[in-house]
Amino acid sequence: MAFHKISVTINGELEQVAVPSNMTLMRMLRESLALTGTKNGCSAGECGACTALLNGEPVNSCMVLAVECDGAEIITVEGLAGDKQLDPIQEAMIQEGGVQCGFCTPGVLISSYALLKRNPHPSENEIREALVGNLCRCTGYVRIIESVKAVARR
Amino acid sequence: MTINTHPALPEFEYFRPETLVEASEFLARYHGEARPFLGGTDVFVRMRDGFLAPKFLVDVKNLDGTNDLYFEPQAGLTLGAAVNMNRVIASPEVQAHYPLLAEACRSVASYQLRTRATVVGNICNASPAGDTIGACLTFDGVLNIHGVSGPRQEPLAAFFLGPGKTTLKPGDVVTAIHLPLPPEGCAGTYLKLGRNKLSDLSIVGVTALGYPDPSRPSGYRFRLALASVAPVPLVPAQAETYLANDTITPESIREAARLAAEDCSPIDDVRGSARYRKQMVRNLSARALTEVWERLK
Numbered sequence: 001m002a003f004h005k006i007s008v009t010i011n012g013e014l015e016q017v018a019v020p021s022n023m024t025l026m027r028m029l030r031e032s033l034a035l036t037g038t039k040n041g042c043s044a045g046e047c048g049a050c051t052a053l054l055n056g057e058p059v060n061s062c063m064v065l066a067v068e069c070d071g072a073e074i075i076t077v078e079g080l081a082g083d084k085q086l087d088p089i090q091e092a093m094i095q096e097g098g099v100q101c102g103f104c105t106p107g108v109l110i111s112s113y114a115l116l117k118r119n120p121h122p123s124e125n126e127i128r129e130a131l132v133g134n135l136c137r138c139t140g141y142v143r144i145i146e147s148v149k150a151v152a153r154r
Numbered sequence: 155m156t157i158n159t160h161p162a163l164p165e166f167e168y169f170r171p172e173t174l175v176e177a178s179e180f181l182a183r184y185h186g187e188a189r190p191f192l193g194g195t196d197v198f199v200r201m202r203d204g205f206l207a208p209k210f211l212v213d214v215k216n217l218d219g220t221n222d223l224y225f226e227p228q229a230g231l232t233l234g235a236a237v238n239m240n241r242v243i244a245s246p247e248v249q250a251h252y253p254l255l256a257e258a259c260r261s262v263a264s265y266q267l268r269t270r271a272t273v274v275g276n277i278c279n280a281s282p283a284g285d286t287i288g289a290c291l292t293f294d295g296v297l298n299i300h301g302v303s304g305p306r307q308e309p310l311a312a313f314f315l316g317p318g319k320t321t322l323k324p325g326d327v328v329t330a331i332h333l334p335l336p337p338e339g340c341a342g343t344y345l346k347l348g349r350n351k352l353s354d355l356s357i358v359g360v361t362a363l364g365y366p367d368p369s370r371p372s373g374y375r376f377r378l379a380l381a382s383v384a385p386v387p388l389v390p391a392q393a394e395t396y397l398a399n400d401t402i403t404p405e406s407i408r409e410a411a412r413l414a415a416e417d418c419s420p421i422d423d424v425r426g427s428a429r430y431r432k433q434m435v436r437n438l439s440a441r442a443l444t445e446v447w448e449r450l451k
Contacts, residue, residue: 001165021168021211024198043160044199051266057240058266063198067168068213111266132352133264 006070010035011079019066026050026061028069029076037077037106041135048134051107052076058114060133077106080113088151089113098147100138108134112148121152161202170213174300174327177214182302182325190214190327192236193270195263196279214327222330225251230334232298235274235327239286240265242273252333254342254363258289261346261359274328277310280320280386287387288344288361288379290331298330305329314386337365337375341449345438346381349425356382357426358434360414362442364450370398374450376410376443383418383431390414393439402447411440 003018010033017032026043029035029052038061041049045063052061053075080087089112092098099105108131115122115130122130127148128141136144169188171177181188188210191197200206214220215236222234225247233242239259242248248256255273262268262276262285276284277297287310295310302325310331313320322328342363348354359381367375376397380388393414400406420431 002167004168020165022163022165024163027162040160043162043202045195045263045267048264048266054269057269059269060266063193063195063267063270065168065194065211114265129352130265133266 004067008069009073023066024062025064025066025069028066035076035078039103039106048107049104051110058111077109092147092150096143096147096150098144104134104136108144116151163201164207166208167210169210174217177327178300178302178325184210185324188212192272192275195267195271220329232330232332233273234330239268239271251336255289258286258344261285274331278328280314280318282387283356283382288381291379292361292363292377293333296332297328299326300329301326316385340365341446343442343445345442347434358382358431360438360442362446364446372398372400372402374402383420383435390417392417407443408440411436414439
């Protein structure tokens, strides 16, 4: 199987990576770049634990080939926080108790971050629709939704 | 038996042609070994599950014109193969002229999956459950196809042969779906029954489109398309003809819904039984037709 050399900007840094054809973006992030914030849940585009931003739009990174990302910009959960400052949605998730076991949290954060970017003041329904692809088995979602609402109110 | 819950994609070679001619030639030369893909949301899942093992995956995004979505007031909507469903939903032209298509796209999976999923991919996958196929059928969609002998058009209505089977020939790449101008004064709806309210595959899907048509005895035409109840996305012709010829009343709508259920040949599967599906086709068709009729009156 051929390797492809790709250039990809990850959280603002340009990276050169050699990836085999069948490597997904999720595996490249976790295994080639050690960005293990992005989680491997279902590997089938159902659970959203691997959600990352591809050119500004959220994708299930298990459903994107790494080779397709040549020239692209990727943001992972590691890229949300600044040097000493968490993103408002991260702050809110801590404040409101939107984190329990934490496995879904990176995907939830990325989906919420993307929602708030395209719609800074979403309604509860819009929040629920935007997070339909992020499964959480702990929180019952209420506190996650409250967290997004808290940012939306600002 | 052990179940690998995180299967990696099997090995294959990735190929990205630069032009449509190159894509068609490659797919024809490696027919049976090469498979085109757009967002990959179906193909990757089936590869991981071991149902597909292509030697080559041919990336047919980024080819001439496949990223364009444009509406011409005289001709209608052309939706490039690589245009993702979120773009369809957000398009002001789609919202203004084909809201039914936007509604169908919104019912598919999740936002992050729709960043990758495409309407043309949904069509080419030829699953009877395809959520966006019904809207394209009721709007009399036409496919733009690029093959080894050049571009051609095929009506969507004759495209499906069976689950996963279409009239596409070796070397064919669907480049766009074209929807003619919507009928004047039309109203439509897509009712989807899943195991949960959002994001699941459909147990039954009913697309209904209605519009005034003075040339018909009833004064109206209704179009129906049914998902997940036959080997192909199904247009229940009996029900459509019945409603065109009879006065539209709650009783005639109920009768049309019964005829729609009669046309179905569903299967039992993990999402629902055949019997349940048939009954739901009757109920949902009646509900969809009533809703559309209320908006037309």
